[in-house]
Amino acid sequence: MRAEIRHVTEYRYAEPVWDSFNEIRLHPARDERQNVLAFDIRVTPDVPVTVHRDYFGGLIHHVHVHEPHTLLRIEARTLVVTYPSRPPTPAPVSSLTPHREPHVEYLLASPRVPTGSWPEVFGARRPQPDDDLPTFLLDLTRYLYRRFQYTPGATDVRTSLSDFAGTGRGVCQDYAHAMLGILRTVGIPARYVSGYIYAGADFVGAEASHAWVEAFIPGSGWTGYDPTNNTAVVEAHVKIGHGRDYSDVSPISGHYHGNTRGVLDVEVKVYDQ
Structure with a gap:
């Protein structure tokens, strides 16, 4: 595009x-x-x-x-x-073991994604070691899309993850932080991405800067997922930069x-x- x-x-x-x-x-x-x-x-x-x-x-x-x-x-x-993004290659969750230390900064707590039992808070499933990692990431993307309602103005940059979990309403920043919290808790390196999205592709979030998540997949590298729009990252996504959470970008x-x-x-x- x-x-x-x-x-x-x-x-x-x-x-x-x-x-x-x-x-x-x-x-x-x-x-x-x-x-x-x-x-x-x-x-x-x-x-x-x-x-x-x-x-x-x-x-x-x-x-x-x-x-x-x-x-x-x-x-x-x-x-x-x-x-177009290249589809990630299959990889079991257990294959992440040697990759966690090099990407430890994307596993630790950050200002807007504190330590917590986020899978339980959001009602998300924890992966098993033999689960296929790309499949788990796409399933989680779909789960968060169904779990919350996209509501501009319902939250702001000061809204906590716990408050978002309680109200169930928010914007792309909240969806991204929720996915980061879950992934880091279960040992999957993940980073926050700031960018834009083209609304002509029937996606929400084009009225301002957009946000999504990149997770590390062995053999494929950093791969993008957009839980706000129930999709892996596609041509309609334009990346500006990444960091630990919104505070960095x-x-x-x-x-x-x-x-x-x-x-x-x-x-x-x-x-x-």
């Missing part, structure tokens, strides 16, 4: 603020499943933009607005091409000096070319 993405973020302030520092994670990854053909970022007020790669390999843009301002507008435009984060709170507005459009 060849897609054009327009992502606009605006912060409006009732009174001037200054020294606004922001980290922007909107540049899609380049890997075997996708390639970035063009990327442009524009900031209002007009200030220089610097860039570096973070610990997880993601491309991060930095913006510092020193002078007082009542509007911060960040617009990113991307042209990307994605390819939030699209825009930062701080500023001032005595007022900003009003946030985000618009995301993904066009299939």
